[in-house]
Amino acid sequence: MSDIPVVAPDPVPTETPEPARSRPRLTGAVLIQAITEGSSAVITILAIFLALVVGAVLIVFSDPVVTRAWGSLFAHPGYALGQTWHAVSFAYAQMFEGAILNPSTVSAAVHGGSVGAIFYPLSATCAQATPLILTGLAVAIAFRAGLFNIGAAGQWVGGAIVATWLGFGVSLPPVIHVIVCLLGAFVGGAVIGWFVGLLKARTGAHEVIVTIMLNFVMYDLLSYLLSHHGMLQEPKQTNQVAPFLANDANLPHVGGPPPQVGVGFLIAVAAALAVAWLLSRTTTGFEFRTVGASPTAARSAGINVERSWVLVMLLAGGLAGLSAAAVIQGTNTQLTFNSYGTYGPDGITVALLGRARPMGVVLAGLLFGALHVGGTYVEAATLGQVPANIVQVLEGLIVLFVAAPALIRVVFRLRATAGTGMEAVAKGWNG
Amino acid sequence: MKLELRGITKRFGSLVANDHIHMVVQAGEIRALLGENGAGKTTLMNVLYGLVQPDEGEILIDDRPVTIRSPRDAIGAGVGMVHQHFMLVPVFTVAENVTLGAEPVSRIGVPEWAVRRLHLPRLSVPSPGLLDRRVARASVRDLSQRYGLRVDPDAYVEDLPVGVQQRVEIIKALLRDASILVLDEPTAVLTPGETEDLFAIMRQLRDSGHSIVFISHKLREVQAIADNITVIRRGKVVAERPPTTSDAELAALMVGRTVQLRVSKQAASPGEVVLDVRDVSVQGEHGELAVRSISFDVRAGEILGIAGVQGNGQTELCEALMGLRPATGSVLLAGQEIGGATTKDRLLAGIGYIPEDRQEDGLVAPFTVADNLVLDVYDRPPYAAGLVMNPDAIRQAAVRLVDEYDVRTSSVLTSAGTLSGGNQQKVVVARELSRPNKLLLASQPTRGLDVGSIEFVHSEIVKQRDQGVAVVIVSSELDEIFALSDRIAVMYEGKIVGICPPDIPEQDLGLLMAGAVTADALAGAQGDTQGNGGQTHPPAADQLLQTAPLAADATEPQAEEPA
Numbered sequence: 001m002s003d004i005p006v007v008a009p010d011p012v013p014t015e016t017p018e019p020a021r022s023r024p025r026l027t028g029a030v031l032i033q034a035i036t037e038g039s040s041a042v043i044t045i046l047a048i049f050l051a052l053v054v055g056a057v058l059i060v061f062s063d064p065v066v067t068r069a070w071g072s073l074f075a076h077p078g079y080a081l082g083q084t085w086h087a088v089s090f091a092y093a094q095m096f097e098g099a100i101l102n103p104s105t106v107s108a109a110v111h112g113g114s115v116g117a118i119f120y121p122l123s124a125t126c127a128q129a130t131p132l133i134l135t136g137l138a139v140a141i142a143f144r145a146g147l148f149n150i151g152a153a154g155q156w157v158g159g160a161i162v163a164t165w166l167g168f169g170v171s172l173p174p175v176i177h178v179i180v181c182l183l184g185a186f187v188g189g190a191v192i193g194w195f196v197g198l199l200k201a202r203t204g205a206h207e208v209i210v211t212i213m214l215n216f217v218m219y220d221l222l223s224y225l226l227s228h229h230g231m232l233q234e235p236k237q238t239n240q241v242a243p244f245l246a247n248d249a250n251l252p253h254v255g256g257p258p259p260q261v262g263v264g265f266l267i268a269v270a271a272a273l274a275v276a277w278l279l280s281r282t283t284t285g286f287e288f289r290t291v292g293a294s295p296t297a298a299r300s301a302g303i304n305v306e307r308s309w310v311l312v313m314l315l316a317g318g319l320a321g322l323s324a325a326a327v328i329q330g331t332n333t334q335l336t337f338n339s340y341g342t343y344g345p346d347g348i349t350v351a352l353l354g355r356a357r358p359m360g361v362v363l364a365g366l367l368f369g370a371l372h373v374g375g376t377y378v379e380a381a382t383l384g385q386v387p388a389n390i391v392q393v394l395e396g397l398i399v400l401f402v403a404a405p406a407l408i409r410v411v412f413r414l415r416a417t418a419g420t421g422m423e424a425v426a427k428g429w430n431g
Numbered sequence: 432m433k434l435e436l437r438g439i440t441k442r443f444g445s446l447v448a449n450d451h452i453h454m455v456v457q458a459g460e461i462r463a464l465l466g467e468n469g470a471g472k473t474t475l476m477n478v479l480y481g482l483v484q485p486d487e488g489e490i491l492i493d494d495r496p497v498t499i500r501s502p503r504d505a506i507g508a509g510v511g512m513v514h515q516h517f518m519l520v521p522v523f524t525v526a527e528n529v530t531l532g533a534e535p536v537s538r539i540g541v542p543e544w545a546v547r548r549l550h551l552p553r554l555s556v557p558s559p560g561l562l563d564r565r566v567a568r569a570s571v572r573d574l575s576q577r578y579g580l581r582v583d584p585d586a587y588v589e590d591l592p593v594g595v596q597q598r599v600e601i602i603k604a605l606l607r608d609a610s611i612l613v614l615d616e617p618t619a620v621l622t623p624g625e626t627e628d629l630f631a632i633m634r635q636l637r638d639s640g641h642s643i644v645f646i647s648h649k650l651r652e653v654q655a656i657a658d659n660i661t662v663i664r665r666g667k668v669v670a671e672r673p674p675t676t677s678d679a680e681l682a683a684l685m686v687g688r689t690v691q692l693r694v695s696k697q698a699a700s701p702g703e704v705v706l707d708v709r710d711v712s713v714q715g716e717h718g719e720l721a722v723r724s725i726s727f728d729v730r731a732g733e734i735l736g737i738a739g740v741q742g743n744g745q746t747e748l749c750e751a752l753m754g755l756r757p758a759t760g761s762v763l764l765a766g767q768e769i770g771g772a773t774t775k776d777r778l779l780a781g782i783g784y785i786p787e788d789r790q791e792d793g794l795v796a797p798f799t800v801a802d803n804l805v806l807d808v809y810d811r812p813p814y815a816a817g818l819v820m821n822p823d824a825i826r827q828a829a830v831r832l833v834d835e836y837d838v839r840t841s842s843v844l845t846s847a848g849t850l851s852g853g854n855q856q857k858v859v860v861a862r863e864l865s866r867p868n869k870l871l872l873a874s875q876p877t878r879g880l881d882v883g884s885i886e887f888v889h890s891e892i893v894k895q896r897d898q899g900v901a902v903v904i905v906s907s908e909l910d911e912i913f914a915l916s917d918r919i920a921v922m923y924e925g926k927i928v929g930i931c932p933p934d935i936p937e938q939d940l941g942l943l944m945a946g947a948v949t950a951d952a953l954a955g956a957q958g959d960t961q962g963n964g965g966q967t968h969p970p971a972a973d974q975l976l977q978t979a980p981l982a983a984d985a986t987e988p989q990a991e992e993p994a
Contacts, residue, residue: 282818283810290806293795299755300784300792301807302775 044353046408047401048367055394056088059386063087091378091386098377099125099370121373126265127331129369133268134323135347136354136361137275138189138316142207143356144279145312146292151196151211152320153344154218155189159321161225162188163328164232164335167245174248178329181249182267185325186318192218193317194310201306207313215344226337240337251330264330269362271319276358278315288312320347349399368395432493432509432610433458434479434642439488441474448474450666451488456611461633461643463657463674465650467685467881469851471666472646476613479644480512481505492611511609513600515616521589525582526567529603538563574602578635594625601632612636613644618652619879623909624740624945630656648685648881650678651910686883694889697897699917701730703765705901706752706870711760713744713751721747723925724760729870734892734902736916736933738909740944744925745905746787749874752903753777753784765869778807781869783895785859785876787905789852793859796848800840801829803847804862836861837887853884860891871895874905889914909937 060066069076069083097103098121105117135152142149163185172180192214199205225232226240234243251263279285290298291308298305323343328335350368354360375391401408434456441449448471456462466472477483479490481499489496497508505512519528540555571584580598588596597617604612614633618626633643633656647653653660654674662670662684670684682690706729715721722744729735739745751758754774762770769777778784786792794803805814805825813824829843838857840850847858856876863871873892877885892915896902904915912919913933920930921943929943942948 281820281822283815283820284818286802286809286820290795290798293797294791296788296792297795297806299774300753300786302773302778304773304775 043405043408044355044402046412048398050401050408050411051394051397052092054397055390056092058390058393059088059091060084062386062390091382091390094378094381095371095374095391097121098381099374121377123261124373125366125370127262127369128372129365130262130264130268130326130330131323131341131343132346132350132368133362133365134271134326135320135343136350136365137268137271137347137358138193138318138320138323139347139351140354140356140358140361141275141279141288141319142312142316143351144292145288145308146295147197147200147309147312147316148208149193149196149211149313149316150208150348151192151214151344152316152323152347153340154211154215155192155317155320156324156343157218157222157340158192158317159185159189159324160328160335160339161222161232162321163325164242164245167249167329168243171246172248177246177248178251181245181329182322182325185321185329187321189321189324190314190318193313193315193320196317197310197313200313201309207309219340222340223337226335232335242335244334245329249329250333251326262326262330264326267322268326268365271322272358272362275315275319279358284308284311320344323347346395349395352399353402367398371395432642433491434510434611434644435491435494436475436479437489437491439475439478439485439490441471441478441483441485447666449478449485452663452666452668454661454668456642456644458610458642459637459640460658461637461645461656463653463660464644464646464663465648465653465660465681465685466663467648467883468853468879469881470663470685472663473615474666475663476512476615476644476646479505479510479613506607506609509608509610510613511604511607511611512613513597513604513615513617515619517596517600519588519596519599522587524585524587525591525599525602526564526571526584527562528588528599529571529606530562530567531603533607570606571602574605578605578632578639580632592625594621594628597621597625597629598632601636605636610640611642611644613646615646616648617645618647618649623907623941626652650681650685650882653681654678682882686881690882690886691890693914694886694893696893696915699733699896701733701917702899703731704728705731705765706903707761707763707766708752709761709763711748711751711758711762713747713756713758715744715747721925722751722758725922725925725927727920727927727930729901729903731869731899731901732896733917734896734904734915736912736919737903737905737922737927738912738916738919738940738944739905739907739922741907743922745874745907745922747925748922749784749787749872749905752872753782775807781867783863783866783868783871783873783900785856785863785871785873787874787878789856789859794847794855797846799844800833800838800847800850800858801825801843803858804829804832804843806862808862808866832861832865835865836891853880853887856880856884856888860888864891864895868895868900871900871902872905873902875907876904877906877908877911885911909940912940913937 060070063083066080066083066087069080073080100121101118102121105113105120109115109118135156138152138155139149163181166181166184167177170180171177196207196210196214199210200207223240226242227233229235232242234241251267254261254263254266277285279289287298287303287308288311290301290303291305291312295305298308320343324339327339327341327343332339346368350361350364353367354362354364371391371394375388378386378390379388434454436452436454439449439452440447450471452471452475454462454464464472464475474483478485479499481501481504484500490499491497492508492510497504499505499508499510502512520531523531538555538557539561541551541553545551546553568584571582574580575582575584578601580602582595582598582602586595588599591599601612617629621629630652633645637643637658645653645657654676657674660672660674660676660681661668662672662681664685664687669687672681672684679689708728709726710724711722711726712720712724713722725744725748727735737745737748747756750756752762754769754772754777758770760770761768764777764780764782767780769780772780790796795806798806802809802825805828808814809820809825814821814828826843832838833840833843836857838850838861839854847855850858860876871892876892877888880888889911892902892904896917902915904911906912916933918930919933919935919940920927921940922928923944923946928946928949931940931943
């Protein structure tokens with residue numbers, strides 16, 4: 001450890017960190033610390049950039065014109081490079097137009113077209129981002145209390161089942177119906193999360209194993225419910241679909257015709273604000289963060305660690321349940337087996353990219369939402385030559401690069417901050 | 432080999448960690464490097480071991496300048512280092528660990544029987560990848576015997592006590608032909624007995640011509656083992672002294688001002704019984720009975736020191752008293768049974784708790800100093816009203832406490848993990864002592880702290896006592912026990928083997944701690960010697976030591992004694 005002289009009489013900061021204890025620390029706690037504090041915003045932005053560069057290579061490979069041009073690289077280098085630039089810039093430009101802003105709609109609006117059309121891509125992005133933000137929050141809040149919630153997918157199903165049943169099976173007055181469905185979704189997810197927390201608190205079962213196993217259970221439960229009449233299956237159907245929700249159970253949209261902001265998105269942002277407030281301003285949040293940073297210190301300080309685990313998993317489950325409500329009540333108006341999607345796993349990547357911070361999760365959710373929308377758009381624009389799946393590769397790469405900040409530092413020749421450099425040297429040998 | 436450091440200077444930004452350091456260590460010398468935490472000892476040794484490159488100065492070994500750019504260079508030059516935190520693979524055997532990085536390989540060739548019977552030539556080639564465990568074991572055994580290291584080459588490192596693990600590290604260095612050994616705070620993790628063993632090994636190594644640099648901030652140990660003492664303060668060598676130098680002088684050199692090594696305290700004036708522990712038994716980590724039916728009591732305004740070698744149930748006892756570990760028996764705090772209460776209730780009932788391991792249990796390293804200062808009162812007014820916390824109140828309280836307890840930090844919003852050990856402990860002390868306590872339970876309150884911080888923590892603890900708080904100090908440092916205690920309870924194998932007055936001779940306390948004698952035998956033996964020596968107060972021996980079963984009842988008359 002670096003040994004820095006301390007001027008004794010005056011209150012100078014003593015920047016000699018205590019050497020790490022030889023007692024091995026919980027790897028989970030170390031990992032969580034790395035996630036929440038490890039990488040800076042700069043690293044995140046560079047990681048996104050680097051992922052786009054690698055994505056460009058994939059775009060080149062998927063375009064036969066360009067690969068042919070590369071075959072004659074030495075004969076016509078200009079042609080090959082030009083084609084490469086064309087293919088890559090076209091794909092990314094299309095992605096941008098599809099997800100954020102299409103310049104042609106702006107010029108159309110200037111010449112008397114629809115102003116609303118300008119915002120259409122953004123509203124699609126927000127709609128896509130909504131469930132991602134909510135499952136992202138479900139993972140992030142658990143992270144902050146030191147738990148790896150891999151079970152957002154299962155908790156999502158819990159919320160989906162309750163919301164759907166309340167949506168078509170119960171008739172209630174208009175506004176109340178929406179609210180009851182939302183609350184039901186929260187409770188449905190919360191029950192699953194609570195069960196996980198309870199098992200951990202009572203028996204010490206590891207939440208990763210429990211949540212993964214519950215994901216299987218819930219997945220097949222959904223499948224079962226959707227393929228049996230008298231359960232959730234639409235009586236006139238043989239497919240795995242539930243009846244449409246009652247009209248008044250669907251989430252309204254704000255802003256009139258097509259370019260609308262779903263209320264679901266507003267709920268997601270509000271949920272993020274609520275989680276941020278909970279974590280930073282309340283005693284419960286303080287308990288969560290203490291338990292997450294050091295369960296032993298929390299226990300010594302009289303914090304009921306088990307209660308925190310149960311409570312945080314309950315909230316996490318509720319957030320995942322709300323994600324299901326946002327999908328079913330917000331966009332699908334009906335639960336089908338395909339609704340299940342990849343919201344659970346995506347929540348993990350969103351939480352990682354957002355560094356388990358609520359506002360980070362919102363931004364990460366928006367980025368992934370934009371990528372989803374842009375991916376579909378670019379596939380259509382290139383007539384399938386650039387597959388929409390490329391955005392999943394991009395997402396994977398972004399998270400991978402964020403998780404490996406050292407790699408980013410090497411690629412971009414970033415210098416580690418002065419203090420950490422020394423520590424890294426000393427740690428290498430001193431453990 | 433002779434080691435000479437000439438004008439070594441190392442800067443980190445604006446901080447000068449080492450400022451033109453000169454030091455000569457002769458062959459066959461034990462040189463102590465004495466200094467407070469943060470004085471630049473470790474940086475200097477990292478320079479010597481090639482982990483850090485000096486900005487100026489040179490290193491000479493046997494009067495020849497050497498360039499050390501990496502630990503590999505250092506090992507090549509004959510320098511071996513035993514780090515404070517061992518670098519051993521727990522699941523490997525001793526032999527595997529010591530040969531790691533220089534594994535002896537088997538040779539493949541004509542077998543020995545063929546050479547002898549068939550008169551074939553003795554041809555063999557080293558086989559890369561085939562570990563020769565026999566050679567590894569033999570070299571460990573050989574070194575063990577030569578230097579009295581007593582290590583079983585086939586033992587798994589994870590099964591060994593810390594003191595033996597350290598010997599494995601020493602063997603590792605010796606196996607690489609180190610003739611200059613650097614031991615970085617080697618006694619920090621050792622029990623008194625293990626420390627003695629280490630010193631014996633160090634003397635043996637010195638006598639066989641090795642040079643040893645012994646880094647420490649413990650005066651007694653430095654005086655006991657060193658041939659010469661180099662004191663460094665704020666990166667500079669401030670003095671070289673022989674080991675006969677007095678504690679007070681060394682401490683003053685180290686800290687830069689006169690230090691009170693022993694807190695001045697008045698005799699205790701014990702009041703009502705505050706903590707009454709009856710027949711408490713606690714299970715340990717592995718289901719064994721770590722604390723076996725212990726009874727004792729502590730009165731307001733007195734300090735009970737619980738002495739004992741680490742691992743004799745003290746940790747479990749403290750955790751049980753705090754409700755962190757289930758226990759049987761009864762615990763009364765000011766007459767109220769708290770045996771079944773939660774940790775939070777016990778804290779609220781007026782127990783201040785300074786845990787043994789401040790980094791794991793006392794602090795949340797990534798949290799700010801301010802948050803750490805309210806870690807167990809965050810949900811009380813004025814820091815919170817209902818669910819909502821009040822960051823302003825927390826910050827204001829923190830500013831006040833940081834000032835009052837002299838925590839050196841750039842701001843109360845600095846994360847606690849970046850503070851030095853002494854300042855981290857001050858944060859814990861400030862938090863626990865700023866509440867109105869009935870009982871203070873402090874476990875190893877000054878472990879790893881420098882002299883200045885120890886002085887501070889001790890005086891704060893005595894201040895609590897004088898304010899009428901009952902204090903329990905658990906410590907494996909004899910100095911600390913003697914400095915603070917009004918009564919000393921000795922724990923051995925989960926039992927209190929005796930409760931003694933604070934003037935018990937140190938050897939006797941050592942014997943009790945080692946379980947070598949029972950309090951009964953000791954009392955009897957002392958009675959004899961005193962009788963033979965014609966002492967005029969034979970009954971004093973009975974009074975001196977009380978046996979465990981009697982302890983509970985016997986404390987009553989005893990408590991009235993000191994006043």
